[in-house]
Amino acid sequence: MVYENPDQVMIGLEVHVQLNKANTKMFCGCTTNYTDEEANTCLCAGCLALPGTTPVLNEKSVEYAIKIGLALNAEISDETDFYMKNYFYPDLGNGYQVTQFDKPIVKNGHIVIEGEDGELNVRIRRAHMEDDPGKMAHFGSIEKSTGSIIDFNRSGMPLVEIVTEPDMRTAKEARRFLDKLRSILEYLDVFDGSREGAMKADANVSVYLGTRVEVKNISSHKSVEKAINYEIMRQKDAHRKGKKLVQETRHYDEGRNVTISLRVKETADDYRYFPDFDLVPLYVGGRVEEIRAAMPELPDAKRERFVAQYGISDAHAKSLTSEKAFADLFEKVATKVDPKIAASWVADIVKGELNYRDLPVTKCDADDIACIIDLVGCKKISEESGVTIVRTMLDDGGKPDQIVAAKGLLMVGDDFLATAAKEAIAENPSAVADYRAGIEKALNFLVGKVMQKSKGKADARTARELVLKELGE
Ligand SMILES: [Zn+2]
Structure with a gap:
């Protein structure tokens, strides 16, 4: 059966998953359990990117990325490497994010979710490893903020970014994909989804095969659904009014349930990706079968x-x-x-x-x-x-x-119920007459009276049997 999709809504997701069960950050020995710690206390020279420090890759985060790839029915690249993604942001100490480029550790996978029309196969284009920047908190809304503070505890957290093909057609399907993914990740024991910021999604949305718009950094699955629905509505509205949509990055404002333009979409070239000269290429082929053998039931x-x-x-x-x-x-x-x-x-x-x-x-x-x-x-x-x-x-x-x-929840015994049934019949002659006249509802009324006398501590079926017995049925 061909999926009905007259509006040609296409939704793809990029999901950032924090490997917060990896114990230590991606390139240093600092803890990944920083949630209850004071700001800027889970740090070292390495994850602050101070001069003279060099990264040492955390083996566990590589193992977790492979586990995720296997659970997503994907190929694991024998050889993979790390790149620098250059951009300026105050929460990014070294001026670049360590990520992967043309050789992601995971590619070509899929998972099956419940679609609007039966099972839906959502293809996974790739999943790559990267590190998280610090965290900024803005005073007031992001648009009108008068200042921001930075907490670097998150800086250097190991992440896996999972990128789907635009295979989803409704916001509900996108939400179901995220629910399924979260469930798989929890089964794998690579992350604790209850921690703040453990999973964040960017949603790429387009309608009528038109311009694609990216809504960034949405943290709850419910908000993803709402943000996508808003975006579909906004884009359809623009089409109707003949307005031109631009390829851009938007922010979802949860309080107002709207998306707002942040910046015109940048391309890969803008980031001047180049190989991270501190990190050698990584050959993982030898570990894959060993990890596959130890995979839990999904x-x-x-x-x-x-x-x-x-x-x-x-x-x-x-x-x-x-x-x-x-x-x-x-x-x-x-x-x-x-x-x-x-x-x-x-x-x-x-x-x-x-x-x-x-x-x-x-x-x-x-x-x-x-x-x-x-x-x-x-x-x-x-x-x-x-x-x-x-x-x-x-x-x-x-x-x-x-x-x-x-x-006092112990059920009352049959003796008590038999007496209660007798009483109910004696006290409600009109209901008895109705019952004898063939009005079935009257029986329920009498059983209800017995249950009332037992204060709900009787078995309804036994009460019914006893009332019928007393009525001579
Ligand atoms: Zn550190």
Whole structure:
């Protein structure tokens, strides 16, 4: 089936990924764990680019770049090298960024995402290694700022920039690509996506096969989606009004949800790329097979295995494998209780409650979840109470049995229910008459009265059976 794309929207992404699990920066021994440190404290002469220092390449960052390439189904270049990309910016100590040019370490890959019309293959043109500059903070908006301060802690962080072909047609597809990529990177354990600035994207957008505009440095996936939608609208509007679009770099202003022109797009020539004379060419061919052999199971493979091994639905498997931590939690719970029930509790209830509170999976213990499922399974508590326990554990802490006792969640017994059913029938003669006249809703009303008497601590199915029994059915 040919994808309907009458507006010829083309979206390509350049994604900057911080290899923040590499422990040390790309060319020196400074830590990559600077997030909680004071500004300008995780530094050395090397990452400040003081005269007389020379870079020493961090082997781990090369290994991570290869892992990423393999996960993106790409070719790994046997020989690769580093270039200087020259430009002036206050946060760039040495006046150039170390990057790669015509021999990127990774090229010609692809990943499959959920497109608007089924599976979509997004081609990866290349992925190359580079180092991060420092970070500037502006007083006020970037356009009208009266001053800026610089923190060099980030200077020299190892990055991999992943460049796609313009294979995406909607902002939603771009967002799904980023979600999938982030999930793969977390499975690879090369970066921690929860850290500030761990992943940033530039989006190249064009409509009607016209001029391509780049929106730079968007940090959240949600903002990427919004920025692209804004850009598509802006460009279509310009076409309608006969305005000429220029090839330029734009900035996405999150607060106002607009893109603003930063500068007319520069070309590769403007950067005067030339080989970095401090760094020799790098031959990695010998390491690739060794790294391939140690690759972890990735999301797509795990999803297929979950369906085959546990007999759970593809929708549950997809939801559980979107984050490695959820997949791990599910597998632990599935060793203790029926995997299908485990899947629906972890994917439908636990994940929802965690996301609602914006809490990490580490807040949940597999034993506790299994315990709740057991309590519901042997009818000691209702399913509703099970959810209450999950919520209470996340909000206030505590163990399931403590919460059951403290909140009095144990289900009422059948004797109590039988009495409640009798009472409900005696107290509501008109509902009984309605039921006998064939009005099915009246039965639900009576069951509801029984549930009310049990204060929600009854099994609805048992209550229904008992009401029917009392009615002589
Ligand atoms: Zn350093």
